Amino acid sequence: MHPSLQLSNLSKLPQRLRRQATQALRDLDTFDAFIAPLFFHELNPSRIPVFSGNDLPNLETLYVHLHRMVTAFEGLVVLAQLEALHAGAIEDICRHLWPNFRYIDEFYDLLPDGDEDDPWTSAVAVLANLSTAYSDQVLPVLKQLEPWFSGFCARAWTAVLEARSLRGMFMVSILALPRGRDDGTRDILVDQSTFQAAAGGPEALARLLVQHLNLILPQGPRNITEDLFGHLAGVQYILLANHKDIFPGPLIRAGYLVQASTLLRSLALTPIEDTEHKRDAERLVQLLTTDIIRGMTSAADSAVFVDALRAGAIHAMFTQLGSLRLRQADNIPTMIGLITASWTIQASVLRVLPAALDEIEDLNPQTHLPEAIHDIWASFVDVATSRAALVRSPQLQPVRACDNSECSHILPRSDFRRCGGCLARYYCSKSCQRRHYFDGQHKECCSTLAKQRMDTWARHSYLDRNFLRAILDYEYKTRKFEIGIKVLGLWLRTRRFVVPVVEFDMRTRCSYEPKVFGLEEYGADELPGDLTARNRGQIHILSFSYGEKLEELCLPLRSEHDGFMRGLREIIVRAKKTGRLNLRFIRRKVERLAAMQVLETH
Incomplete structure (x- = not known):
């Protein structure tokens, strides 16, 4: 038995748990004695020696022993959760376990194709449990093995995506979650309640998975390596492109889009320097807005559209208006145009806009908006918010956007000043009105609108x-x-x-x-x-x-x-x-x- 696994308090456990722990440690010794030496033979199946007697005769037997090793790790997790291990032995156990997982990572190509219950995915699950239970002890080991760990997570994503394994995606996402702050304080983002929630079915798994991605991606290279960050952005793109296959059923897709809409906003605030990673982010914006547009025009996906709006997709969409990559995305103006032009879609917006308006009112992008996008945006705010007044509380005041295309302030209507010439344009300040008039955008049409107004007004007594x-x-x-x-x-x-x-x-x-x-x-x-x-x-x-x-x-x-x-x-x-x-x-x-x-x- 490994020296670090000598437990002095096994006798304190109930008989059933003591038997399970003893068998787990025995299986772990079996792995050390028979399986681990095989990984020193360059992992070529033709060069793996064939044993006789009690040795390992073939890969199938090795596959079985990997199952037993996973069982051993699960037993250790049980002991850790019962606090049967003293604190001093935890770090030694982790150092003993991590190389074994490296073996699994390298040996995965030799294993037969399996489903989401294969030993490799189960090993990832056990590792996630163990690292979550004792994050303070695992974190030092994690930092030492950072180069291998990043590659391990990247290969894990590829494997679980190919297997369409929601459980595998969920477990691998736990591995990549940031678990420490610079001041050294504990910051456990996942606890046992997370695993209990994940047992609620595919919909719960889908929601938790994207929640984890939303926690990982905005961190960027600060907590994980640049390569892993780019790989996770690509994984998010794959999930969006195939979410109808991976997450069957409209409710599951709705739950996925609910969380993905918050990711859209996070991408606008994430500094991405690498060109390829920027391209992944742009594809994410395109795919998410395309799905929302489909929900607007398809009765079958109406639940997806409404839930995505409830999650703040409108707010995320307007946040993206100030970003450079959105100006290359034609889907955003199309989506706002659909909302503005169709009363049927406006009715759907009315149901969810009151909650989203609270966030839109505080929006103040730092960059100037393109003229075409600003016109559509202002039209949407001006039309949709006035309709929303019918279903909102009388105390909540409707808002509108400043008509100056170089300003993006959204304020209550009473805070705007109106152009005295045409009475058709509204500005948040006198400086905005002056700039919009003298830069040529409003000067030409002001007199025309004023003349039309007087001609029309004269027809009514x-x-x-x-x-x-x-x-x-x-x-x-x-x-x-x-x-x-x-x-x-x-x-x-x-x-x-x-x-x-x-x-x-x-x-x-x-x-x-x-x-x-x-x-x-x-x-x-x-x-x-x-x-x-x-x-x-x-x-x-x-x-x-x-x-x-x-x-x-x-x-x-x-x-x-x-x-x-x-x-x-x-x-x-x-x-x-x-x-x-x-x-x-x-x-x-x-x-x-x-x-x-x-x-x-x-």
Whole structure:
């Protein structure tokens, strides 16, 4: 028996564990006596001597003995977890075990092809357990064997990828996790609860695997070698390219993309000097955004898309906007364009955007954004966040982006100043407005927009504008969130029907021309309880701006009954005849009408 394995307290263990520990140590001695000498013969099968009697006759027997060696290591892990080993012997045991794993690494090419339960993968699992249980003692040995350890992990990744072994990927990822800080304090990132969580099935393994990769890759060459860092980036690329084969089922793919979206953000903050490694990072960005785009357009992968957004893919996407490699990725503008153009996709964004907005509001990239990407970005923030106001709390203020293409600030709408000439551009500061005007980007279109605004404004009378303002002010304060959340929320939850959403936009065109985002006919049997087949409801969302104030109006329109809208039309006709159409008169009439006629959406 190896001198470092003499245990003085085996008698304190229960009989079953004592028998298991004794057998484990005996098997380890068998490995030392019969198997280890074979690795001094240049690992050529033709040069391995053939033993007789009790010796090893062939490779199959050697394969069996490797199984026994793994069992021995597992017994040592059990002893370590039961604290049956005194602290002084741990380092000696680790020094004794590490060369044996080097033998396994070199001998792996001679073993027959196996599945995820082959002894090599099991040995990796045992090593991960042992190194996790006693990281302080294993870490010095790990530093001494750093060149071999990096190659061991690299070969391990290749092997488990070829075998499509989730368990093997998970265990090898544990080996590469950083386990120490510069100040020498313990920083165990994996404990027994991690292994218990990994037993939950393929979905749990997939999530844990990518969590480990997210911990490894952002560290870069500071904790692992440059070659291993580049190899892990390539592994992440392989996983993304083949995740539908490796992780079958939409839920598992969703769990993978949830964690991979955080990796996208980490790559933007990781300094990568090597050209090949940069190329791997660019391919990661391309693959992740491609998967999200597929989720937008495919009903089968809708869960993947929504979960990826919940995990902060939008935030990661905007973080990438300031990076150099994103400017070469055409998928990002495509993805933002899809979100902006399609109301169906905007509805999906509405469900998850409130959580992501908290991160987007604090975003402030250091680099300037390209003009084309900035326009798409600003359009997305301006359109999607205003829709999100219907499902967010009234206390949360919508945000928008500065219209200066060289500025990327996202602030609450009330913090922006509007151009006094065209009333169509918003800036976070006077300096941004001045730069955007005098550098030629806004100077030419400012006068054109102002002329169009005045021509359009002249087509509507002052009384009509006051009437809409009165309705808007009253409805915004009393009925906005009740009506908007009830009707729009019902559609977002069921997705069984779509009502026409019409925008009256006064910010750029100053007109009342509707813009229909989506319209889908629904059957009478699919109508909600407060609607009838004869009386189909509509929701008109009015975005109305006067001065620095931006409001939204949600009105249920009924065309076939005597209700609220008919009463409003009568007020208009009566006011025009009497000439008393002013703000105070309209507000008083509307309040009286609302008191007598309750909205039928309730």
